[in-house]
Amino acid sequence: MKITQIETIHLGDFPHILFVAIHTDEGLVGYSDTFYMTDAMRAYIHQFAAPMLLGHDPLAIELHWRRLYEVIAHIAGKGAEIRALSAIDCALWDIFGQAVNQPVWQVLGGATRARIRTYNTCGGPHYGRPTRGGSGYGADAEIGAKYEDLVGFMTDAGALAQDLLSEGITGMKLWPFDFVLDPDGWANWKNFKGAFDPKRVAIHGHSISRADLKLALRPFQQIRDAVGDKMDIMVEGHGFWSLPAAKTIARALEPFEPYWLEDLMRADDVGALAELRASTRTPLLVSEYLTTRYEYKPVLEKNAADIIMIDPTWAGGITESKKIATMAEVYKRPVALHDCTGPFTLLAGIHLAINCSNAVIQESVRAYLRLTYPELITDVPVVRDGHFDAPTKAGIGATLIPDVRQRPDATVVVSK
Numbered sequence: 001m002k003i004t005q006i007e008t009i010h011l012g013d014f015p016h017i018l019f020v021a022i023h024t025d026e027g028l029v030g031y032s033d034t035f036y037m038t039d040a041m042r043a044y045i046h047q048f049a050a051p052m053l054l055g056h057d058p059l060a061i062e063l064h065w066r067r068l069y070e071v072i073a074h075i076a077g078k079g080a081e082i083r084a085l086s087a088i089d090c091a092l093w094d095i096f097g098q099a100v101n102q103p104v105w106q107v108l109g110g111a112t113r114a115r116i117r118t119y120n121t122c123g124g125p126h127y128g129r130p131t132r133g134g135s136g137y138g139a140d141a142e143i144g145a146k147y148e149d150l151v152g153f154m155t156d157a158g159a160l161a162q163d164l165l166s167e168g169i170t171g172m173k174l175w176p177f178d179f180v181l182d183p184d185g186w187a188n189w190k191n192f193k194g195a196f197d198p199k200r201v202a203i204h205g206h207s208i209s210r211a212d213l214k215l216a217l218r219p220f221q222q223i224r225d226a227v228g229d230k231m232d233i234m235v236e237g238h239g240f241w242s243l244p245a246a247k248t249i250a251r252a253l254e255p256f257e258p259y260w261l262e263d264l265m266r267a268d269d270v271g272a273l274a275e276l277r278a279s280t281r282t283p284l285l286v287s288e289y290l291t292t293r294y295e296y297k298p299v300l301e302k303n304a305a306d307i308i309m310i311d312p313t314w315a316g317g318i319t320e321s322k323k324i325a326t327m328a329e330v331y332k333r334p335v336a337l338h339d340c341t342g343p344f345t346l347l348a349g350i351h352l353a354i355n356c357s358n359a360v361i362q363e364s365v366r367a368y369l370r371l372t373y374p375e376l377i378t379d380v381p382v383v384r385d386g387h388f389d390a391p392t393k394a395g396i397g398a399t400l401i402p403d404v405r406q407r408p409d410a411t412v413v414v415s416k
């Protein structure tokens with residue numbers, strides 16, 4: 001079998017997702033996606049990676065990873081390049097599974113569990129799609145209001161927790177601390193653009209006032225008042241805080257017993273992470289911002305995390321994510337799989353979580369599962385009783401809906 005075409009598909013309505021399809025001379029097509037700075041990733045794939053892959057055996061997955069990575073590491077470029085490499089790698093695993101008519105979790109070595117628990121990241125259907133609607137975090141209550149969970153946690157997190165529990169979901173992630181950083185104040189939260197707001201970048205969170213802390217703690221109180229300890233609460237910080245503020249936030253959250261603290265700070269200083277971890281009894285999760293085992297290694301060596309988060313289409317693909325999970329297992333650390341991005345990323349995470357013995361939970365966004373992913377792929381994973389069952393189809397278990405390529409907002413580029 002040989003790789004005959006590498007295709008990228010981008011949709012204007014999903015500005016940050018880049019789909020990758022790898023075609024073979026035996027008619028098998030492997031799919032994946034990755035996220036952020038799609039023009040740069042597309043350029044890497046077609047100008048750089050495609051000439052290294054076309055005509056080669058798609059099942060030499062380890063060799064392709066190493067060849068692509070060696071040159072990326074050589075030029076010290078680990079942003080768009082490693083994310084694109086990740087998508088290529090996941091698409092090759094999809095081909096491998098299809099070639100032997102087995103799900104990816106089986107070819108990774110089989111299942112260590114029949115299903116993986118999921119938690120709901122409380123974004124709405126337009127979260128992460130800042131060109132759509134008026135608000136940077138996609139909090140467009142008028143569109144898809146049923147699953148507008150960002151509006152939900154900012155207005156009545158207790159009611160949202162009850163609604164999620166009624167569906168069998170027992171974990172929810174929220175990020176109220178982001179909104180005290182809005183230049184126009186907490187009340188402007190529906191218009192907050194987060195990392196996409198150039199005004200916000202100038203006011204990094206070096207401190208937090210007692211008044212702002214009280215505002216941002218309100219959703220946690222609402223959840224505990226409404227459902228007690230039935231709901232696990234994951235706290236997302238999006239890397240916006242410096243160490244003293246992160247310590248203040250962590251201490252203030254302790255009475256609510258969060259399940260984890262995620263990225264209160266950027267995961268770029270292991271010493272600061274270790275100091276934050278030592279300052280709080282709440283488990284620290286680190287971090288979807290890291291890529292490859294080489295960046296996770298010091299975090300584990302320095303005891304800077306309780307739980308390791310991996311995004312398979314950022315960290316280096318299924319090949320690398322498996323290695324990171326195995327390395328975390330050596331240090332007695334569980335791993336959580338990230339997806340707040342694209343449907344094939346979610347599928348890659350589910351296959352890894354079914355296979356890896358130290359996986360504990362898979363992120364999902366119910367608004368994506370019900371309202372956005374069905375626009376994009378066949379066989380959208382289904383949450384049943386708060387879990388994803390092990391996929392049964394061969395390969396990654398879904399394909400891009402063919403009509404997607406004909407959408408008016410589609411840009412399709414093919415290397416062959």
Ligand SMILES: [Mg+2]
Binds near residue numbers: 236238262263288
């Ligand atoms: Mg996160």
